[in-house]
Amino acid sequence: MVLENTSFLDACRGRRPARTPIWMMRQAGRYLPEYREIRSKVSFLELTKTPELCAEVTLQPVDRLDVDAAILFSDILVVFDAMGVDVEFNPAPEIARPVRTAADVARLRWGDPREDVGYVLDAVRACKRALAGRVPLIGFCGAPFTTLSYLVEGKGSREYQHIKGLMFSEPALFHQLMASMTELLCTYLGGQVEAGVDALQVFDSWAGALAPVDYREHVLPHMRRLVDHVRGLGVPLIVFVRGNASLLRQSAELGADVIGVDWTIELERAIAEVGSTRVVQGNLDPQILLGPEALIERRARDVLDAGRAARAHIFNLGHGISRFTDPGKARLLVDVVHGYSG
Amino acid sequence: MVLENTSFLDACRGRRPARTPIWMMRQAGRYLPEYREIRSKVSFLELTKTPELCAEVTLQPVDRLDVDAAILFSDILVVFDAMGVDVEFNPAPEIARPVRTAADVARLRWGDPREDVGYVLDAVRACKRALAGRVPLIGFCGAPFTTLSYLVEGKGSREYQHIKGLMFSEPALFHQLMASMTELLCTYLGGQVEAGVDALQVFDSWAGALAPVDYREHVLPHMRRLVDHVRGLGVPLIVFVRGNASLLRQSAELGADVIGVDWTIELERAIAEVGSTRVVQGNLDPQILLGPEALIERRARDVLDAGRAARAHIFNLGHGISRFTDPGKARLLVDVVHGYSG
Numbered sequence: 001m002v003l004e005n006t007s008f009l010d011a012c013r014g015r016r017p018a019r020t021p022i023w024m025m026r027q028a029g030r031y032l033p034e035y036r037e038i039r040s041k042v043s044f045l046e047l048t049k050t051p052e053l054c055a056e057v058t059l060q061p062v063d064r065l066d067v068d069a070a071i072l073f074s075d076i077l078v079v080f081d082a083m084g085v086d087v088e089f090n091p092a093p094e095i096a097r098p099v100r101t102a103a104d105v106a107r108l109r110w111g112d113p114r115e116d117v118g119y120v121l122d123a124v125r126a127c128k129r130a131l132a133g134r135v136p137l138i139g140f141c142g143a144p145f146t147t148l149s150y151l152v153e154g155k156g157s158r159e160y161q162h163i164k165g166l167m168f169s170e171p172a173l174f175h176q177l178m179a180s181m182t183e184l185l186c187t188y189l190g191g192q193v194e195a196g197v198d199a200l201q202v203f204d205s206w207a208g209a210l211a212p213v214d215y216r217e218h219v220l221p222h223m224r225r226l227v228d229h230v231r232g233l234g235v236p237l238i239v240f241v242r243g244n245a246s247l248l249r250q251s252a253e254l255g256a257d258v259i260g261v262d263w264t265i266e267l268e269r270a271i272a273e274v275g276s277t278r279v280v281q282g283n284l285d286p287q288i289l290l291g292p293e294a295l296i297e298r299r300a301r302d303v304l305d306a307g308r309a310a311r312a313h314i315f316n317l318g319h320g321i322s323r324f325t326d327p328g329k330a331r332l333l334v335d336v337v338h339g340y341s342g
Numbered sequence: 343m344v345l346e347n348t349s350f351l352d353a354c355r356g357r358r359p360a361r362t363p364i365w366m367m368r369q370a371g372r373y374l375p376e377y378r379e380i381r382s383k384v385s386f387l388e389l390t391k392t393p394e395l396c397a398e399v400t401l402q403p404v405d406r407l408d409v410d411a412a413i414l415f416s417d418i419l420v421v422f423d424a425m426g427v428d429v430e431f432n433p434a435p436e437i438a439r440p441v442r443t444a445a446d447v448a449r450l451r452w453g454d455p456r457e458d459v460g461y462v463l464d465a466v467r468a469c470k471r472a473l474a475g476r477v478p479l480i481g482f483c484g485a486p487f488t489t490l491s492y493l494v495e496g497k498g499s500r501e502y503q504h505i506k507g508l509m510f511s512e513p514a515l516f517h518q519l520m521a522s523m524t525e526l527l528c529t530y531l532g533g534q535v536e537a538g539v540d541a542l543q544v545f546d547s548w549a550g551a552l553a554p555v556d557y558r559e560h561v562l563p564h565m566r567r568l569v570d571h572v573r574g575l576g577v578p579l580i581v582f583v584r585g586n587a588s589l590l591r592q593s594a595e596l597g598a599d600v601i602g603v604d605w606t607i608e609l610e611r612a613i614a615e616v617g618s619t620r621v622v623q624g625n626l627d628p629q630i631l632l633g634p635e636a637l638i639e640r641r642a643r644d645v646l647d648a649g650r651a652a653r654a655h656i657f658n659l660g661h662g663i664s665r666f667t668d669p670g671k672a673r674l675l676v677d678v679v680h681g682y683s684g
Contacts, residue, residue: 158498161629161666168633211605211627211660213644245588246607263553265588285553287503291510302555318553324503 001133008069009136011312012199012236012257014279020313020341021068022334026320027061028073032327034060044089048074054123055130062135065334069136072127074120076142076203079188082116084109098154110180113188124195139197141188143204144181145219160209167218182222186229193233201238208243215247227254238281248273263318267306281314286322289329300336343475350411351478353654354541354578354599356621362655363410364679368662369403370415374669376402386431390416396465397472404477407676411478416462418484418545419492421530424458426451440496452522455530466537481539483530485546486523486564502551509560520564528571535575543580550585557589569596580623590615605660609648623656628664631671642678
């Protein structure tokens with residue numbers, strides 16, 4: 001199907017579209033009343049497992065905000081269904097039996113996400129049908145380190161003592177787990193592309209907790225394998241490492257099409273770090289949307305001005321949109337971005 | 343009283359001592375069995391309010407680890423006793439009534455910490471007596487932004503929606519609160535110096551959540567006031583901003599004696615950011631201490647090698663020591679630092 005709005009994909013491919021494309025991480029979510037309406041009837045997990053409802057919530061921000069890309073409604077942890085690992089959302093994700101010992105590792109199943117998480121691929125197909133070519137659809141997964149960290153920590157962590165303990169004390173086992181996780185995620189992303197996604201984003205939400213030397217030693221080789229695999233799939237890839245701008249240079253070395261940037265660094269500096277021949281995505285602090293309209297406009301323009309130094313720029317927040325956001329402010333942001341760069 | 347070991351203060355003043363000084367953030371704490379022994383009898387808050395016990399736990403790591411400085415056992419939130427704000431530790435700190443509205447603000451009391459938190463100053467005096475000149479004593483407080491954030495969020499936060507909401511929506515009120523908080527903290531630090539501390543560290547544990555532009559606009563002017571005040575007190579000051587290396591340049595602009603560096607940036611790069619004429623403190627990932635001895639030695643030496651590019655270097659962790667740390671590994675680190683640089 002021919003896409004009506006190709007500005008996002010053009011930018012991913014390094015061509016500057018007439019107006020800067022924008023989408024927002026977590027744009028299908030709790031800040032939207034129409035999302036909360038659906039969630040009042042089904043749990044988060046039920047929603048992720050019901051393709052038609054996934055499509056409905058995936059399209060909500062496309063309808064309301066006029067964003068230039070849709071991102072599949074799902075969660076990075078559903079892939080655990082391919083591993084025999086139960087995860088609950090209360091509402092933060094929690095794993096009943098975190099993987100900490102050799103015996104825990106032995107019990108892990110390394111299944112095929114194309115079968116075991118088939119409902120996600122059905123959701124991709126439902127989204128593509130519902131979108132009918134209006135905007136491209138972004139698929140995603142967690143990066144190997146972030147996904148493995150959840151498996152080992154069992155839930156969100158401030159200190160990451162379990163995953164770092166494993167990394168530092170048993171590096172061979174750590175690398176073995178990372179390698180297996182990477183293969184599983186490669187298969188998963190391949191399945192999403194076969195099902196129809198137009199682009200992919202890999203979220204390394206937790207890698208920011210690592211010192212640059214540890215990212216290089218323990219994470220980069222696996223990310224390189226994953227990026228090389230995706231390059232063969234024919235869709236652009238965005239790599240987004242959150243919470244540590246010192247990792248941007250390594251992130252750029254991977255050779256993904258687009259480098260995601262969070263809000264903790266000036267976009268000018270981020271572009272200088274990764275090189276002006278690269279495509280960047282970002283990087284407004286999501287909480288700016290809690291401020292008045294004049295502030296949102298001013299800061300959005302600052303980000304757009306900075307983005308001109310890159311080969312191409314996809315406007316985004318530096319992290320997921322807050323559930324406390326007024327949807328009207330989110331729409332204002334989209335209009336400012338479209339109007340200013342147009 | 344003449345100090346026996348001046349290596350830490352020498353380094354603070356920009357003179358390279360014969361061997362690199364080391365202390366560790368949170369060095370008096372739960373990883374030590376002798377600390378847990380005391381905590382089995384008194385609560386955390388009771389401990390902070392009992393000067394003789396504060397002195398005992400403050401000295402525990404000096405005795406066991408041979409560190410080159412002691413840091414007062416206390417908490418950045420006890421200063422709320424001067425504001426009529428109750429805080430509980432369960433074990434994470436929590437404020438029963440966070441300050442969110444104009445009415446909440448009107449209810450705040452801006453007392454004199456020298457009177458209302460007099461037990462801390464008594465603890466300083468008890469520590470100095472007990473130390474008897476062995477090593478210098480570091481006093482501390484939370485930075486204005488971090489302290490105000492706790493007051494407004496009420497507890498640890500991932501999104502900082504309340505403090506950022508205030509900052510972006512009501513900047514005048516935010517600045518007024520920051521200014522009042524800064525004056526309170528200046529008085530508090532002055533009291534600590536009068537009571538006998540030899541150096542001060544200001545912890546801006548939460549400022550890392552800010553974009554550089556917001557740190558400049560909303561935090562830097564207040565930090566400048568605080569740093570200028572401390573300059574008149576005659577003891578060296580360490581400023582430690584955690585979680586965002588993009589703020590190092592602004593942190594250096596403040597003109598504090600020592601710039602604390604967390605583990606998320608290579609120390610070489612941090613020194614390049616702040617300038618090689620400056621004194622830096624840091625920056626080993628605390629979780630490295632969960633690893634084997636060979637790794638601890640290797641990484642400690644890497645940090646020491648990098649530190650040579652600075653005017654002077656105080657070895658520290660990039661954040662507080664983990665409660666899961668084997669005290670023997672902490673002692674090993676001190677010995678490696680003393681031995682390698684000696």
